[in-house]
Amino acid sequence: MPFDIVQFYADWQTILPECFLLVWACIVTMAAVFSRNSGEGTSTGTYAIWTLIGVLVTAVWVALTPDGTAFGGTFVFDRLAVLFKEIVLGGVLLTVISSIGPVDRMKLHRGEFFGLLLFSAVGMMLMVSATELLLLYIAIELSTVTLFVLAAYRKANRKSAEAGLKYVILGGISSAVLLYGVALLYGMTGSTELAGIRNGIGDLFMASGSFPPGLTMALLLLLAGFGFKLALAPFHMWAPDVYEGAPTPITAYLSVASKAAAVAAFLRVFFVGLESSQTLWVQAVAVLAALAMIVGNVTAIVQSNIKRMLAYSSVAQIGYILVGAVAVNTWGATSMTYYAMAYLFANMGAFICVIAFSNRMGSDEIDDYAALSRRSPTIAVFFSIFLLSLAGIPPTAGFLAKYYVFLAAINNGYLWLVIVGLLTSVIALYYYATVIRKMFFPLDQPEGGFPVSLPLTIALSISCLGVLLLGVFPGPFVDLAQAAAAMLMPGM
């Protein structure tokens, strides 16, 4: 096999943004090592700025890279990959900005925090481009292993240690389940590439006129594995504890970027690789989505800790995203992609409000949010907007996102799922509104006010702008989502 320089260049060109971010992650980590030896060390703000530069350069690079496939078709750089890479990078960006306060209080290993964050971002960027299950698995591992560490970053804190340990154990089990599904799929179709699996499943059906039970088993195992990664009920048990114990920026990152990347991987695996066997898995996805919406929203009502409440709320949110998955076509994929964009800004914004609050008050209890509007109107107003978007109230992004996924589901005859979705939305509105009511009433408690730091104000403004833009001018964003979804079904 002669060495082909043109092919070599074409292969690596598509993956240069990831390579750059990886090198940058190493630089940030090494800077942390060397600065510790020289006196006081670098300030958290400096690390954050350098990390931000790396993220921004990568984001621009991703936007400028031409589409293409590489490494024999195992890695694909298309519109779907671009969109989800930008969502992941947007998540990293907001996480880095909002971690300045919490990381500064950690005193130790501050640089490595940002380095590990970038490592995990590289894993997620590979995840959304993988069209081969081996690469997909390793990318998932890269993103989760770093998150194990980040979740346990506040070592001295009992809850953080518990979060790390729980995440390691359940993450390990879920990887095993996922791998078992992949192995069965490989055993039956003889391929780990999505295109090969698609053909193999077609051959299996041709051979006997029906799908073998082993395929159902493989699909269920894959679904369970993805369910763990997405924190979908009933595989969400780890989420509340991990979300509560992890440093809040990591919680935000975990609930947004890692879920968005997993949604992209889900779209590729199920809408491309397993598309022809959809009769086997669509029902299961519908049931899981309904369970997630019911369990997430009902359990969120009784939570007294804001991080736990948002954890259950994000379980429900992923349920809403998967409502779009019962429509295995371009429209379903479009609605899921759009929802992922809306979810990025709304959930990230909500968590940044929690960070801004706990930076000053040192508390995550919902009761402490009472009369917040008197002390910090900025946080109270922003938080209300994000919560309303999560609840799906117009003119925010959440309303259109919910509308699109429900429309996709109805067009495919899943009326019952939409009814469940609407009913649980009402429940969701109840607990979101409870928090909002707490923040604005009673009016007679004017305690000492506190300002929001400049970086957090910027992060909040970006998120808020995103939520409102997606809600008021959805046109260009729907076009982006449609272009991304079209990559999954080139025939349509």
Add this chain to the structure above:
Amino acid sequence: MDTFSLAFFVLAFLIVASAIFVVSSKNIFHSAIFLILALSGVAGLFVMLHAYFLAAAQVLIYVGAISVLMIFAVMLTSRIADKEIRHTNEQVGIGLLISGGLLAVILYSLYNTPFTISDQPIAEGAGMTLGRLLLTKFVLPFEVVSVLLLAALIGAIIIARRDTKTGDSVPPRPIPLPKSLQQAKGESES
């Protein structure tokens, strides 16, 4: 029964039996030793499948490196080797029920599924093909694994390092011996 089946069943028995010992042995050192046995059995299975490279890798990496590391970790951790470990909790019944049910479902579905089985012998030089694939088509996963290891290494150091400088640190705390061992120790000393 031909020799092939006989060898398979001997290996399978060896793997399953030692795997059960790994999770049921009360002494962590014994668990580590049985793990080596189980992993060697898996290497034997790979040899039977003519996957010689995999068998060699299994022996080198799992039996050789990982097990030795684990035994070192056991030996270097103070007082962990002679500690009794409980393997079950109050939910052992439910756990058995669920995992048994899952096993039954998986066995049923696999038994009723046709797998493509090749009767061709493995071509000579399969290792060379494997190596070539690893550096062309699968070069990306191959490289990302090293990134994964690097990230895991950094993470492990951060988690394991004892923080001494700041208030965010945990002072080392002596682990009290279990009651039964304390008594035994007292008796032997007196």
